[in-house]
Amino acid sequence: MTRNKFFLIAVIAAAMLVLPRNARAYLDASTGSYLIQMAIALVAGGLFMFKTFWHRMWLVISRKKKGGITKFNPRADEPNQADRTDERIDTDHEHE
Amino acid sequence: MNLDQRHPSSFRDPSGFVFLDQESGVLLRQINTVYREHYDAFISSGLYQALISANQLVAHEEVAARKAAEPMHAYKIIKPKKVPFISYPFEWSFSQLQDAALLVLAIQQKALERGMTLKDASAYNIQFVEGRPILIDTLSFEKYISGRPWIAYRQFCQHFLAPLALMSYTDIRLSQWFRVYLDGIPLDLASKLLPRRTYFSLGLLAHIHLHAKSQHYFADKPVNLSRRRLSVTSLLGLIDNxxxxxxxxxxxxxxTEWGEYYTVTNYADQSFEHKKSLVGEFLEKCAAKSVWDVGANEGVFSRIASGKGITVVSFDYDPAAVEKNYRWQRRNREKNILPLLIDITNPSPSFGWANQERDSLLKRGPVDCAFVLALIHHLRISNNIPFQYIARFFRSIAKNLIIEFVPKSDSQVHRLLATRPDIFPDYTRESFEFEFKNFFTIMAREHIAGSERTLYLMRARSTTGK
Known part of the structure; x- marks a missing residue:
């Protein structure tokens, strides 16, 4: 999916959020949660696709440059608690 | 349907329930036939094995179906590995709740990759075992239906994101709202309490402020949700975000009050070291297998016990002390110490439905041995609790007590009495011993070198004098 398509979907999602359709379904307190999740997930999904694409590109470039695999950290530029205090728990414990 | 055998907290999810097996006295989980399809998919997708390999889910073994508590509905009976101590989210430090949140998201990622999804994201389903958070509810998964959003998204925001944001941006003590709101902190409340600058954080703006407004806006508006679909990529993007x-x-x-305790307290090195060696000695004498260190600060004395392979729950009421204690435990990958935020003068009550859903601290005891070190003056003088009440309380939570008496002549007691009238004529070693002897037998009594303090080892009496 191209980025233009992704932004189009994001805009449509936002429009859907603002202009709800008429209803046949149930009402509950989670309706608002359900809809905001869809809007956020559409945008976040696009970013995630871009990040995954960039990750793959990085791997290809690294292989070509160094003849080997360099581990790419997609969050390298984000501030992280682990950088500021001590090591964070590894939520995936299998590598102990 | 007779629900009497169920654990009082295990009634919300029709997929199954936890119950106490009368024969063996262990907790078992019944999986109901309505959940059969999902449980089988959970196992056959490889998700169970992946989570067990990564130590993210409590392991279980299947046991004989004849053990079923409600045989009419039973598909399978499983025996989950025992969790040594159940703790609750308002008893966790900031980083404990944060690590628990990241675990839930990591599990949801794995589940989506294998065609499954988490159907709930309750913080009460996470427990700390061997120093790490793990999911203890094996029935939290269901088959992912293409296009469906994450059903547990709202719960995740209420149980993890909102309290963490409040603790981080507003006040660390707001984690205590969990005591009031069983299903996490309502997002409209979180949105009100967060500072305005959080509107400039895209994540908090979307997941808390707009989320709360969306809940409010659509609360009374009919919406057809069945036609709205979300791809797995979008869901993975949401989790990643x-x-x-x-x-x-x-x-x-x-x-905070106690965050710098050891750096500002002029304990003589000699006294400190002597106290440590006495604590170790007394522990050997009482042969405890479990310890609650009440008023543990950063857990220096807790580690004397954990170093001997004893399971320790390390309490303090100061969020900074508990946070430091947890970071220490996490950094050193210590397996048998659990730091918790508990005020012993106001311990966690039983709460939830019929006041039975979640156990009070007392119900989670008794423990083999409690440490009450450098605490008695705070209980008696700062909190005005009579010695008799203190002794009775510790008798109810511990079989043995390692307790330090701090006399009025000690500089720490001087500090406490500097700003208040001394209305404690009974605050003497003799009176302390007299009252405690009604509930405990004094097994050992040692003077702490270089101080005026005394350390006692006491054993709970089976019958009390009062």
């Missing part, structure tokens, strides 16, 4: 937001939240454990 939540992970990044949670990781960015931060709290620095400084400036």
């Amino acid at each position: 939540l992970m990044a937001i949670i990781k960015r939240l931060y709290w620095d454990p400084k400036g």
Whole structure:
């Protein structure tokens, strides 16, 4: 999916959020949660696709440059608690 | 349907329930036939094995179906590995709740990759075992239906994101709202309490402020949700986004009352070392297998016990002390110490439905041995609790007591009495011993070198004098 398509979907999602359709379904307190999740997930999904694409590109470039695999950290530029205090728990414990 | 055998907290999910097996006295989980399809998919997708390999889910073994508590509905009976001590989210430090949140997201990622999804994201389903958070509810998964959003998204925001954001941006003590709101902190409340600058954080703006407004806006508006679909990529993007937001939240454990205790207290080295060796000696004498260190600060004395392979729960009421204790435990990958935020003068009550859903601290005891070190003056003088009440309380939570008496001549007691009239004529060693002897037998009594303090080893009496 191209980025233009992704932004189009994001805009449509936002429009859907603002202009709800008429209803046949149930009402509950989670309706608002359900809809905001869809809007956020559409945008976040696009970013995630871009990040995954960039990750793959990085791997290809690294292989070509160094003849080997360099581990790419997609969050390298984000501030992280682990950088500021001590090591964070590894939520995936299998590598102990 | 007779629900009497069920654990009082195990009634919300029709997929199954936890119950106490009368024969063996162990907790078992019944999986109901309505959940059969999902349980089988959970196992056959490889998700169970992946989570067990990564130590993210409590392991279980299947046991004989004849053990079923409600045989009419039973598909399978499983025996989950025992969790040594159940703790609750309001008893966790900032980083404990943060690590628990990241675990839930990591599990949801794995589940989506295998065609499954988490159907709930309750913080009460996470427990700390061997120093790490793990999911204890094996029935939290269901088959992912293409196009469906994450059903547990709202719960995740209420149980993890909102409290963490409040602790980080507003006040660390707001984690205690969990005591009031069983299903996490309502997002409209979180949105009101968060500072305005959080509107400039895209993540918090979307997941808390807009989320709260959306809940309010659509609360009374009919919407057809069945036609709205979300791809797996979008869901993975949502999880990835939540992970990044949670990781960015931060709290620095400084400036609270006890956060710098050991750096500002002029314990003589000799006294400190002697006290440590006496604690070790007394522990050997009482042969405890479990310890609660009440008023543990950062857990220096807790580690004397954990170093001997004893399971320790390390309490303090100061969020900074508990945070430092947890970071210490996490950094050193210590397996048998659990730091918790508990005020022993107001311990966690039983709460939830019929006041039975979640156990009080007392119900989670008794423990083999309690440490009450450098605490008695705070209980008697700062909190005006009579010695008799203190002794009776500790008798109810511990079989043995390692307790330190701090006399009025001690500089720490001087500090406490500097700003209040001394209405404690009974605050003497003799009176302390007299009252405690009604509930305990004094097994050993040692003077702490270089101080005026005394350390006692006491054993709970089976019958009390009062």
